[in-house]
Amino acid sequence: MTEQPSRTPSTRADLGKDPARVSGMFDEVAAGYDRTNTILSLGNDKLWRIATTRAIAPRRGQRILDLAAGTGASSVSLARSGAEVVAGDFSAGMIAEGKRRHGGIPNLSFVEADATALPFADEEFDTVTISFGLRNVNDPDKALREMLRVTKPGGSLVICEFSHPPAALMRGLYRFYNDRVLPVVARAFSSNADAYDYLNESIRDWPDQRTLAGRIRAAGWEQVAWRDLSFGIVALHRARKPATPGRA
Numbered sequence: 740m741t742e743q744p745s746r747t748p749s750t751r752a753d754l755g756k757d758p759a760r761v762s763g764m765f766d767e768v769a770a771g772y773d774r775t776n777t778i779l780s781l782g783n784d785k786l787w788r789i790a791t792t793r794a795i796a797p798r799r800g801q802r803i804l805d806l807a808a809g810t811g812a813s814s815v816s817l818a819r820s821g822a823e824v825v826a827g828d829f830s831a832g833m834i835a836e837g838k839r840r841h842g843g844i845p846n847l848s849f850v851e852a853d854a855t856a857l858p859f860a861d862e863e864f865d866t867v868t869i870s871f872g873l874r875n876v877n878d879p880d881k882a883l884r885e886m887l888r889v890t891k892p893g894g895s896l897v898i899c900e901f902s903h904p905p906a907a908l909m910r911g912l913y914r915f916y917n918d919r920v921l922p923v924v925a926r927a928f929s930s931n932a933d934a935y936d937y938l939n940e941s942i943r944d945w946p947d948q949r950t951l952a953g954r955i956r957a958a959g960w961e962q963v964a965w966r967d968l969s970f971g972i973v974a975l976h977r978a979r980k981p982a983t984p985g986r987a
């Protein structure tokens with residue numbers, strides 16, 4: 740992060756939920772973001788993206804919103820299916836880097852979009868997906884309602900996000916990695932290592948799988964289910980918008 744932490748909030752995760760600060764932080768790490776992720780996740784990010792793309796099952800003729808898309812790493816594999824993909828993010832830096840890298844893909848467009856006030860009409864998309872983004876949004880429940888609004892009745896939601904390994908041993912190992920290893924590696928490879936301190940704190944403060952499922956349901960989604968990836972380090976939540984108009 741570029742900011743000097745003030746003394747009031749208790750963690751960087753609190754600080755980082757300020758939208759201007761979050762977008763500023765991602766603006767700053769945009770160029771090296773994907774490479775640093777691959778290093779810090781020990782290459783697992785590729786597997787998580789494959790699992791997410793499979794859950795979405797993109798097809799030609801569909802319109803898909805990939806929200807908090809960053810540089811479009813998750814959007815590109817969706818666009819390969821032939822689906823019309825909109826990559827939305829509120830960081831101008833991430834969007835610019837995404838356009839620079841993937842601007843030539845005709846069925847992939849990059850749009851500046853705040854997840855809590857989406858610049859899209861009701862029921863525009865067959866699927867809305869968000870990878871490693873919802874945790875960063877200042878009001879995730881509002882974002883879940885906005886995602887519902889722009890999804891067609893019967894359409895689907897796929898959320899890929901860091902979570903909490905259910906097994907105590909794995910949870911301990913993961914905590915050790917995040918608290919002790921990640922800060923050292925991030926300082927060696929990232930242009931802004933504070934951003935990765937924020938990452939650690941925001942993961943620690945994020946709800947577990949069951950709690951997140953409850954919040955998705957509370958936003959109006961149905962058929963909410965999840966599956967753990969890498970022992971629950973990441974969870975893939977899926978849900979559907981009620982098909983009957985007016986039920987959401």
Ligand SMILES: C[S@@+](CC[C@H](N)C(=O)[O-])C[C@H]1O[C@@H](n2cnc3c(N)ncnc32)[C@H](O)[C@@H]1O
Binds near residue numbers: 761809813827854
């Ligand atoms: C960790 S990155 C994930 C990027 C990409 N989805 C991926 O899988 O690599 C989180 C992204 O969320 C975006 N973000 C955070 N809050 C947002 C909001 N309210 N609206 C839109 N994007 C937001 C950030 O700008 C950042 O690009």
